[in-house]
Amino acid sequence: MQVPAHLCIIPDGNRRFAKRLMKAPWKGHEWGNEKLKDVFEWSTKAGVKVITIYALSLENLTNRPKHEIDLILNIAKKESRGILENKNHFVHKNRIRVRFFGRTDLLPKDLQQLFRKAEQKTKSYSSYFLNFAIAYGGRQELVEAARKIAVKIANRKLDPEDVDETVIRQNLQTNGFTDPDLIIRTGGEKRLSNFLLFQSAYSELAFTDTYWPALTKKELLSILKDFGNRERRFGK
Amino acid sequence: MRNEGFHVGIIPDGSRRWGRRNSKPPLWDGKESGEKAREIIEHIFKNHPEITEITIWAMSTENFQRNQEDKERVHALIEYLIKKMIGESIIQERKIRVNFFGTKIEEVSVSLKDAIKRSMELTKAHSKLKLNIGLGYGGKSEIVMAAINLAKKIQEKSPLKNLSERVSQKVFEEFLMVPRPLDLIIRTGGEKRLSGFMLYQAEYAELFFLDSLWPDFTTKEFDKVMSEFRKRERRFGK
Numbered sequence: 410m411q412v413p414a415h416l417c418i419i420p421d422g423n424r425r426f427a428k429r430l431m432k433a434p435w436k437g438h439e440w441g442n443e444k445l446k447d448v449f450e451w452s453t454k455a456g457v458k459v460i461t462i463y464a465l466s467l468e469n470l471t472n473r474p475k476h477e478i479d480l481i482l483n484i485a486k487k488e489s490r491g492i493l494e495n496k497n498h499f500v501h502k503n504r505i506r507v508r509f510f511g512r513t514d515l516l517p518k519d520l521q522q523l524f525r526k527a528e529q530k531t532k533s534y535s536s537y538f539l540n541f542a543i544a545y546g547g548r549q550e551l552v553e554a555a556r557k558i559a560v561k562i563a564n565r566k567l568d569p570e571d572v573d574e575t576v577i578r579q580n581l582q583t584n585g586f587t588d589p590d591l592i593i594r595t596g597g598e599k600r601l602s603n604f605l606l607f608q609s610a611y612s613e614l615a616f617t618d619t620y621w622p623a624l625t626k627k628e629l630l631s632i633l634k635d636f637g638n639r640e641r642r643f644g645k
Numbered sequence: 646m647r648n649e650g651f652h653v654g655i656i657p658d659g660s661r662r663w664g665r666r667n668s669k670p671p672l673w674d675g676k677e678s679g680e681k682a683r684e685i686i687e688h689i690f691k692n693h694p695e696i697t698e699i700t701i702w703a704m705s706t707e708n709f710q711r712n713q714e715d716k717e718r719v720h721a722l723i724e725y726l727i728k729k730m731i732g733e734s735i736i737q738e739r740k741i742r743v744n745f746f747g748t749k750i751e752e753v754s755v756s757l758k759d760a761i762k763r764s765m766e767l768t769k770a771h772s773k774l775k776l777n778i779g780l781g782y783g784g785k786s787e788i789v790m791a792a793i794n795l796a797k798k799i800q801e802k803s804p805l806k807n808l809s810e811r812v813s814q815k816v817f818e819e820f821l822m823v824p825r826p827l828d829l830i831i832r833t834g835g836e837k838r839l840s841g842f843m844l845y846q847a848e849y850a851e852l853f854f855l856d857s858l859w860p861d862f863t864t865k866e867f868d869k870v871m872s873e874f875r876k877r878e879r880r881f882g883k
Contacts, residue, residue, distance in 0.1 A: 468882020548814065548848055551788060556812040559796040563808055572793045574785050599852045602882065606848065610785055610841035614852070639837075643707070 411637040412456040413590030417612070418448070419463045419604055422596030422620030429620075435480040440622035442484050446499055449539065451626045453503070455633055459538040461589065463604045467512060467546035482520055485543065489523035492530055500527075504536035510582040511545030540586065547606035554580035583608055591636045593629075595621040611643050650697030651828040651874075653689070654850065656842050657682060657701065659834030659858030666858070672714070677860040679722040683730055688864040690739050690774060693871060700777040700823055702842050709749050709781050720757045723780070727764045736764075742771040746822040748790060749781020777823050784844035791820035821845060829874050831867070833859045851877050 420441055427437030449460060465481055491498045492507065500507055509524040557580045561567035567576070578584060589605060589612040597618040601609065615632050617624070660678040663669075682701060689696050703723055709716065727743070730736050736743060743764045750761065761780075798820075799811055818824050827843055827850040837854045839847060853870050855862070 466882050472881075472883040548845060551845060552812065552814045552817045555788075555792040555795055555817050556809055558792050559799055559812055560809055562796040563800050569793050569797055572789060572796075574789055577785070577789055577792060598877070598880075599854075600849055601847060601852075603848045606844045607785060607788060610839065610844060612838060614837045614839075614854075616852075641838075642836075643840075 410455070410634060412452075412633055413613075413636055414457070415459040415461065415587050415589050415591075416452055416457045417461045417463070417589040417592040417605065417609070419592065419594040419602065420445070420596075420621040421594060421598055423622060425596065426620035426622045434477065437620075437622060438477075438481055438484060442488070444622050444624060447626070448624065448629060449499070449503075449505075449537075451629050452633070453537055455630060457633075459540070459587070461540040461542060461586070461605075463545065463602075464541045465511070465543045465545070466603055467544055467549060468603065470512075470515065470544045482516065485541075486520055486523060489520070489527045492527040493523070500531060500534075500539070504534040505531065505539045506534040506537070507531045508538070508540045509543055510540065511543045512549070513543060515544050538586075540583075542604065545582075545604070547601075547603045550582055551577075551607060577607065581607065588612065591615060591633075593617070593632055595619055595624055611641065613639050613641065650695055652698040652700065652825050653696050654827045654830040654843055654847070655685070655699065655701040656830065656832035656834075656840070657703075657859040657862075658832055658836060660860060662834070663858040663860045672718070674718055675722045676725075679726045681860050681862060683726055685862065685864065685867060686730070686776060687735050688867065690735060690741060690776075692864075692868075695871075697773065698775040698777070698825060700779065700827070700843065702779040702782060704747070704749075704780050705783050705840065705842075707783065709752065717754065720754045723778070724754075724757045724760045727760050731764055731767065736768060736776075739774055740771040741768060741774040741776050743768045744775060744777045744823075745780055746777055747780040747782035748786045752781065779822075779842075782822070782842075784839075784841040784847075787822050788845060790822075791817060795820045818845075826850070829853060829870070831855065831870055833857050833862045849879065849881055851879065 423437030423441040424434035426440065427434050445462065452460060464485070470478060492500050507527050509528065513521050513524060554577055558567065558572060558576065562569055583605070588608045591613045592609055593615045595617050599616045613636055615635065617628065617632065619628060657678065660675060663677070664673050686699060686701070689699055704719055735741070745761045745765065750758070795812065795817060799808060823843065823846060825846065826848055827846045829851040830839070830842065830847060831853045833855050835856045851874055855866065857866060
């Protein structure tokens, strides 16, 4: 079965899932975090090597209630600490290199530090790669790339004639990652919500109504199988 | 809430497969695809007042790598389409502004280039409704061009000082070919990907992937899409 080398996930539906079960929305995020570990296991067993999760968008950061953001960031804090302090953390067991990208500079300083340390600690792993898009916005990332390129051109470090797709990529936060092969969005919505707009140009998209914490192994494998059957023409 | 209506994007995929399925000769002129575009565009502007802008992807930058005969046929088709739409006065009646965009417009046939120029001239005063036709367009190319043009322009004003601050999202968007964000994108032909269509503008667009091959797409199917669109809950990250 042809699997995506790079799988991206928009894990939507945590709050609605919790509401269904008459629990507080924050409980949904906790379950969502646990689901990530399951999905990691199922996908990598099937052959996926790189997974990128859209953990928090810039729009979420500025629009969701503070207590919800704090909850999500606390989960991130807990997991990062786990990576640093617990040698049996699933990241070490599976030798996963972890990376965080997005406007992490907008997050609390202690969390930023934990992220940097977790990245350092897992830098030498190369079995699997797990990337978290946190405080991330695709449009903003593109504008930032344009900004950097404009500065380089003004400083005569770059010629406008040499600016092409590769140069754009090099100035994106995902520089070094391959483009997503498949983007799965759970929770029923059918949109990208400002996620990896440039990088997802030729990504296959899969949508499911299932809320993220309710995603089963069967469904995930079925989505991966469907991907394997798709004909990708890359514009030709 | 926007009182400026919705901006719909269309990726009309599936014509080649339709041609093969319907035993069209290899040199099929694609007339059915062209007619379909005209039918859908007219249907939208006649019957969907809530839609004020349509962007349709006639040809991608990759399509321009196809052989010369293929390209010429598509160009002839587009030329026929513009003339028909303007000739049948829907463009004038509904005061639709026609805009062709793409990085390869210079490479099209002379007569098509003429037709493009004329249609844009004729309609430049129209402002309520817009029809954008992408010719030799690719979202990634658009962004590359925007970055280059922005860098060149921004240097003109004044040197290095504060250059970084002057590149805001708003400024960047001025360099896009179609600045307005999309509210929905419809792709016919069964594939579930955007293939680089309006990447930046697709930020929060509702996506509709339909199995119908483009020449089989009906106005009824379009109405169904709009009906579903209205039901969807758009949260924009909230």
